[in-house]
Amino acid sequence: MADKRAVSHPISTSDLKIITMTRELIDRSLKLLRECPKPDTFLGRKTQEPFPKQTKK
Incomplete structure (x- = not known):
């Protein structure tokens, strides 16, 4: 088994x-x-469905 002592x-x-610059x-x-x-x-939108149309007011 490999030696797991910290170096x-x-x-x-x-x-x-x-290191400081990278953390910043x-x-x-x-x-x-x-x-x-x-x-x-647009995740979950089926490709065959058209985009929803907006109603003009």
Whole structure:
């Protein structure tokens, strides 16, 4: 069976900067995705059915 001990290495400052920048980018991306409306994908619509018609008032 494989050895499952955790290996820990000190993180260099350049690695720490990259990790920090990546986490900030992910946070900004998630915030943007939460603020935007969900896309209209027409999931569940049968292809043979026409689009619904809007009534003019």
